[in-house]
Amino acid sequence: MSLNTDMPVRVAAVTQVTDLVKRFRFERLDGHPMPFFSGGAHVVVSMNDNGLLRRNPYSLMSNPDDNSAYEISVLRVPNSRGGSIFMHEQVRPGDQLTVSQPVNLFAPDHRGRKHILIAGGIGITPFIAMMEQFSRDNIAFELHYAIRSRSHGAYWQQLLDRYGPRRIKIYVDEEKTFIPVAEIADNQPLGTHLYVCGPAGMIDGVLMTGLKAGWPKENLHSERFLAPPAGLPFQVFLERSNIHMTVGEHQSILEAAEAHGCDAPYMCRGGACGQCETEVLSCDGTLQHNDIYLSDEEKASGKKVMICVSRFKGQQLVLQL
Amino acid sequence: MTITFRSETFRDDFTFRNSLYNIKRFPFPFDRDEYMYSVNMEPHIRGKADSVFENLIDVDEHYVAEMQDRALVLKEDPLRCQALPHMMTAQWDVLELLMEHQAQDYPEHFTLEKNGDRWRWVNRPMGIDDTFTFGDAATLPYPPMEYITRQAQGDFCIVDQRDNNLWMDAGMVTTQADWSLDFDIGMNFMEWHGPVPLAHQIGVFDRALKFLLNLQQGKPTRRLNWTMTVNPRLDTSPENYHKWGPDRTTVTPENVGDKMHLRVELQSLWRLPRSNAILFVIRCYLISLSELVTVPKWGRRLPRVLKSLPPEIADYKGLTRNRPIMIDWLAKYDDGAPTSAGIYPD
Numbered sequence: 135m136s137l138n139t140d141m142p143v144r145v146a147a148v149t150q151v152t153d154l155v156k157r158f159r160f161e162r163l164d165g166h167p168m169p170f171f172s173g174g175a176h177v178v179v180s181m182n183d184n185g186l187l188r189r190n191p192y193s194l195m196s197n198p199d200d201n202s203a204y205e206i207s208v209l210r211v212p213n214s215r216g217g218s219i220f221m222h223e224q225v226r227p228g229d230q231l232t233v234s235q236p237v238n239l240f241a242p243d244h245r246g247r248k249h250i251l252i253a254g255g256i257g258i259t260p261f262i263a264m265m266e267q268f269s270r271d272n273i274a275f276e277l278h279y280a281i282r283s284r285s286h287g288a289y290w291q292q293l294l295d296r297y298g299p300r301r302i303k304i305y306v307d308e309e310k311t312f313i314p315v316a317e318i319a320d321n322q323p324l325g326t327h328l329y330v331c332g333p334a335g336m337i338d339g340v341l342m343t344g345l346k347a348g349w350p351k352e353n354l355h356s357e358r359f360l361a362p363p364a365g366l367p368f369q370v371f372l373e374r375s376n377i378h379m380t381v382g383e384h385q386s387i388l389e390a391a392e393a394h395g396c397d398a399p400y401m402c403r404g405g406a407c408g409q410c411e412t413e414v415l416s417c418d419g420t421l422q423h424n425d426i427y428l429s430d431e432e433k434a435s436g437k438k439v440m441i442c443v444s445r446f447k448g449q450q451l452v453l454q455l
Numbered sequence: 456m457t458i459t460f461r462s463e464t465f466r467d468d469f470t471f472r473n474s475l476y477n478i479k480r481f482p483f484p485f486d487r488d489e490y491m492y493s494v495n496m497e498p499h500i501r502g503k504a505d506s507v508f509e510n511l512i513d514v515d516e517h518y519v520a521e522m523q524d525r526a527l528v529l530k531e532d533p534l535r536c537q538a539l540p541h542m543m544t545a546q547w548d549v550l551e552l553l554m555e556h557q558a559q560d561y562p563e564h565f566t567l568e569k570n571g572d573r574w575r576w577v578n579r580p581m582g583i584d585d586t587f588t589f590g591d592a593a594t595l596p597y598p599p600m601e602y603i604t605r606q607a608q609g610d611f612c613i614v615d616q617r618d619n620n621l622w623m624d625a626g627m628v629t630t631q632a633d634w635s636l637d638f639d640i641g642m643n644f645m646e647w648h649g650p651v652p653l654a655h656q657i658g659v660f661d662r663a664l665k666f667l668l669n670l671q672q673g674k675p676t677r678r679l680n681w682t683m684t685v686n687p688r689l690d691t692s693p694e695n696y697h698k699w700g701p702d703r704t705t706v707t708p709e710n711v712g713d714k715m716h717l718r719v720e721l722q723s724l725w726r727l728p729r730s731n732a733i734l735f736v737i738r739c740y741l742i743s744l745s746e747l748v749t750v751p752k753w754g755r756r757l758p759r760v761l762k763s764l765p766p767e768i769a770d771y772k773g774l775t776r777n778r779p780i781m782i783d784w785l786a787k788y789d790d791g792a793p794t795s796a797g798i799y800p801d
Binding site for chain 1 (some may be wrong): 542544614617628668671731
């Protein structure tokens with residue numbers, strides 16, 4: 135039995151922010167206030183794309199103290215699996231969607247004396263909510279934000295206007311200015327925490343630089359956008375539900391199970407939270423672990439799989455689901 | 456429903472008693488005739504009317520007396536209430552949660568009026584009517600967690616989440632079964648559960664921690680825990696062991712029915728919205744064996760459970776000395792008939 139706490143919402147506004155980024159504002163259909171949330175939290179948005187259920191996680195970027203509505207920003211990804219295209223092309227003001235309760239897998243460390251935020255592209259969104267919170271609580275922070283060009287970059291001008299150039303630093307690929315990560319990591323007061331959100335290469339680079347500069351790993355935080363990777367279709371048997379199914383090229387095991395009416399647990403749908411951990415009963419082939427949750431030993435043992443992002447190559451996979 | 460609050464004590468002359476209505480709603484923790492540890496978590500959703508699960512924050516006939524006892528404990532030992540500095544947002548989360556639940560479910564007794572950040576809180580049983588600014592601790596007579604937990608039954612721990620662990624970083628703990636907030640403050644989940652026997656070996660805490668790290672907003676969870684206490688004493692703390700420890704030697708076959716109390720903790724866990732911390736509520740319910748056996752099913756089951764208890768657990772719960780006396784006294788209430796499944800009276 136899973137308790138459903140998802141909230142039906144109405145799209146109150148859609149704003150074109152840049153040529154590739156749209157902002158969506160959601161209000162509850164039942165007129166109740168939205169739950170408060172903490173900066174760094176995301177929600178899972180459920181979309182009905184012509185009978186096909188799509189569920190994508192998006193960081194909340196509105197003010198955490200504003201319970202009148204939630205706002206997210208969506209980057210249009212041309213070769214995506216369809217969620218961002220659907221949001222960009224189909225969703226209009228007045229439409230209905232469903233959003234989950236907020237979940238925070240990227241919360242600031244409340245003990246931090248100072249917070250350094252490093253964003254690449256659409257990775258800016260969780261930081262917009264976090265900065266509202268830091269600014270409300272009078273906590274020191276600085277943002278280093280890399281964008282491709284001034285016309286492609288979202289929100290950089292508003293953030294500069296709001297928090298000023300001392301706290302907001304913008305770097306533009308086109309202008310050959312880059313975040314000086316090593317310098318930033320090199321000289322910070324004790325108790326500083328660093329957060330990075332953006333493309334995988336950027337996250338790896340920043341974390342590595344931090345560790346090399348002697349930062350404790352507890353002070354380095356990251357949030358990755360792990361979309362379920364595509365791959366060849368494969369067969370799965372869900373033993374408890376007695377379902378034989380094919381997982382399609384652009385589908386995750388979780389999505390295939392949901393399409394077959396199996397109510398599998400999930401939270402982040404990005405391989406990070408551990409909620410969809412599923413026991414492997416037999417595996418006639420190779421598991422392709424794409425998550426960042428299981429340890430290397432757990433991955434090697436082949437006994438567990440995170441069904442939101444991981445795939446399989448072989449004859450048949452049997453899961454306890 | 457208007458509750459009639461009892462005037463009673465949890466120390467010295469121990470005048471605490473349960474009314475007939477309160478006995479029937481006692482959260483008897485044993486759903487079968489044997490006992491073993493398990494990760495016995497279930498969603499904390501509203502349950503049967505006239506049970507302690509009817510409302511998610513339960514207020515009962517002992518409310519006023521328990522709040523008076525808490526005030527006495529705090530007067531003697533202010534360290535029973537502590538909060539590390541980074542927990543201020545979480546303190547406000549707790550104040551909001553408790554005020555909203557108490558006002559919504561007990562409108563005869565509590566009222567919360569919000570006008571933006573300007574809030575008015577009325578607690579009629581305790582004669583409190585305060586107006587304050589949400590988010591501004593200077594507008595309350597105590598810090599927010601202390602303010603509201605002086606007006607809410609149960610112990611409260613606020614647990615911070617970071618580095619894939621949970622940290623005991625704030626709390627109000629005055630009705631505890633022999634553990635100390637002052638000792639545990641700042642510890643992580645594995646550290647503060649260190650003394651529990653058997654459970655570590657079977658991986659209970661690894662699974663429980665994993666489960667709690669993923670606790671979701673809007674989906675609180677609960678479990679029951681239990682021990683036994685001589686005399687209806689709420690404050691069985693290590694700090695005051697010299698006051699209650701010797702009570703164990705005062706139990707005789709003649710007085711065991713009235714002296715020995717089953718002590719049940721209804722533990723509920725809530726993800727807090729503004730801070731992402733977790734509120735851990737440990738609500739203590741007491742019932743004497745004499746009161747308990749007025750429910751025939753419980754009278755049959757309790758001796759069977761006590762007999763099946765592994766010695767390590769009996770020892771950890773401090774029952775070793777008095778277990779035979781209890782089993783002997785309870786034997787006359789067990790006619791050997793089968794018991795129905797579940798915790799509720801038949």
